[in-house]
Amino acid sequence: MKISVQSGDWSRILSPNRHFVCVDEHDDYISSGPGLEQSAITEVFRRFFEEREHEFCTPLYGEYTTLQSADLQISSNKHDELVLFGAATGLALIYGHYPGHLNPLLLIYLLNDCNISCLHHELVSSYLPSISEMLERWLNIGPMDSIAEFSSHFASYHNIQVRRSESSICTQLMSTIACSLHGRSEAGHHKLAWEMLHNVVIGPIDIDNAYFAAFLKGFLLPCATGIDLVDVSLRNCGSFFGGPEEFIRTAEMSTIRDFASLNISISCDLKQPSLDELAQALSAAGPQFTGKTFQDIIEDFLAGTGAPCPELLASMMDRFSPEVKTCLSGLRSPTFRMRLMCWAVTGATRVLLEGEPMQLSSTLYMPRVDSQYDCQSHILHYDVELPGVQRQHLKVITAYSSIFKERNLVVWGMSLAPNWRVPRKFGLCIHENSLAPPRLSPPVDLQRSSREFHGYIAAPYDTMSAPLQATMERAHGEFYRVLRIPAKTQLCDIIAVLSNGILSFTIRCDKPLMQDEIPAAQEMVEETVEVH
Known part of the structure; x- marks a missing residue:
């Protein structure tokens, strides 16, 4: 998220092809997959909307809050923190998680281009x-x-x-x-x-102040392709039926307020003799259990508060990690057990609505590749065409597929948009590449007849008097390419160099396997290739 704050591009986090991977301090693979994504995103929401909400928001009406703001300039550090909080708020809505106690009318107002009507x-x-x-x-x-x-x-x-x-x-x-x-x-x-x-x-401060401006830069989740939260999720592409109002109401439905919020059905497959035995056991357990059913026991437990065995929990508290201790601080909350159950089942402390989280789809393109293999020296060369890509926006890993018994070289990254793009929403520049040529002046008023191609504004034919006419042909955005390498290739066998827009790989290979040889199974370990 901090990288996206600096680049102004959230394509990587919002890409439909995103993949969350957990590594240790040595960048060694630990786990990955959708469950990890839910856990990671839930942790982001917990930090921003439970631990730090008071740093960014202030109560305004009833239980609702608004953004803390003042008619003052803010430091660069405070600016970046507000952008992060805004991005966490936008991501929460996409994942169907209601962002803290922010006024829903405030969120609807922001998603309608700050139009109070x-x-x-x-x-x-x-x-x-x-x-x-x-x-x-x-x-x-x-x-x-x-x-x-x-x-x-x-x-x-x-x-x-x-x-x-x-x-x-x-x-x-x-x-x-x-x-x-x-x-x-x-x-x-x-x-x-x-x-x-x-x-x-909203509050007595105008929306154009520095605090709201920084918040909106993150909240809109702009991508290098020119799309943002408003464009894709709500209005232009019609990907969310009902518009901003239903978008916010859907996120509200994920908040667990009572047992009914879980919207679960508890089924019991016990035969009648077993049910009779259960009823007898419950009657013998005391008056608080008399007449209860299996479903009642589960519901009563989830709706209860506190630890079932406080003494046992206290004796083990020193063995828990700081993260677990933080979660247990809300043990007396009336929804703690329900949120804990959801966390155990889905990886999220909220109700996951049917279907996958909404995604802001960005254009994913495949760079062109030249390959050459020297049969005498057993040296394999790959040249990947990546014009304008910088080393910090590039990632290369090796990954082994146990299904196809092959090792792959995976290249992915971000080719940043040209910096002469016409700024949109609220006058904010979505991305500015400090190493690119000087910014050209944007066209004069393109009026309502302007046409947009992939988020870029091209002047209509009837505005030839404008000082700049723009077309867009170069590929940009997120790219991804998988290159096959020999199954026994080690990290030390690969040399990667990025120069003049070409990413060159020189790979030292073993002799090719014979037709009747089968490669041995290897661990599914991802390793990062250093690019020089």
């Missing part, structure tokens, strides 16, 4: 019914009517004090909005209703 009456009523009723009362009065009943709201959310004088309601200005309260027009009266909603959901 997306928060319509029915939507506000479903989440904040008291605020919806207050806004209705505000709109039912006129610009010249008394606003005394709204004094507590303005004092709490607008920093405005409303007090009575002998003749009329007068206002003491404590913010720039205060001038709208006295002598306001009909249009100003309605506009102030939107301000009232804004300050309850």
Whole structure:
């Protein structure tokens, strides 16, 4: 995630071909697979939304929070932390995990390009019914009517004090909005209703401040191909039915609030004689078990709190890792056992909804390769065409397939987008390559007739007066190529050099196997090849 913060490209984490691998301090393989992915992502969410949420969010209305912000400049370290928190929030929604206590209306607002009009009456009523009723009362009065009943709201959310004088309601200005309260027009009266909603959901600070700008850079999860969370998951590609509102509601459904949230069915396959024996055993166990069924016992346990055997747990506490001790700190939570069960079964402390997590698909291309084998020296050469790729954006490993009895050289990485791309969303530059040529000036207003190709904006034919016309032919984004090498090849037999846009491999091979020879089975160990 930190690498993506620096590059501004989240393609690798969001790629449908992503693969999570756990290695030790020596980069030796430990485990991999979908279960590891769920565990890793769940740990990210735990750190950001349980341990550190107070660092980024502040309570605003009821149990809901908003982003901590101020009309100030922020340090580069704080900026990167906010980008990470924003990315964790976007990833949480993609994985169907609700991000902490952030106001759902705030998330819907951000997913609608920060357009406050997306928060319509029915939507506000479903989440904040008291605020919806207050806004209705505000709109039912006129610009010249008394606003005394709204004094507590303005004092709490607008920093405005409303007090009575002998003749009329007068206002003491404590913010720039205060001038709208006295002598306001009909249009100003309605506009102030939107301000009232804004300050309850987002806060009194404008969305353009440095804190929200950094948060949005991560939250949108922009990819080098030009797509982001809004484009792919919600609107342009129509990959999520129902738009931002249903997207957020789906994530809310994953939160475990009570036993009903688990949405599980407990089946018992015991025959009637065994059920009769169970009923007798439960009756003998005490009045708290009398009349209970097998399903009742399971439900009662999951809905219970605390440790079933506190003394035994206390005697073993010093043997647990710090991570386990941290998890056990929530032992008294009414949902602890339910979350623990989900964690054991799925690797996530939440309800996993049907189907795979949503994915932001980026273009995956296969670089061209030349190969040559010298039968006398038994030297194998591969030349992989990677123009413009830098060493830090490249990964090469060896991997053995026990099924096909062959060893492969796997090359993957990221070819960054050209840096003359037209910036989009909120004026943020998705990626800027510091080693590339100077940035060219973007085209003049391309108007609504502009056409987008893979996230890049090309000027329409009727804007030939623009100073720059752009087309896109070069391949970029994530690439992947698998090269076969002899089964007995060791890491020391491979020399990899990246020069002038060509990744060259020189591989020292043993003599080829004869037709009747079968390669011996080897361990499925992944090793990283150092590129010079």
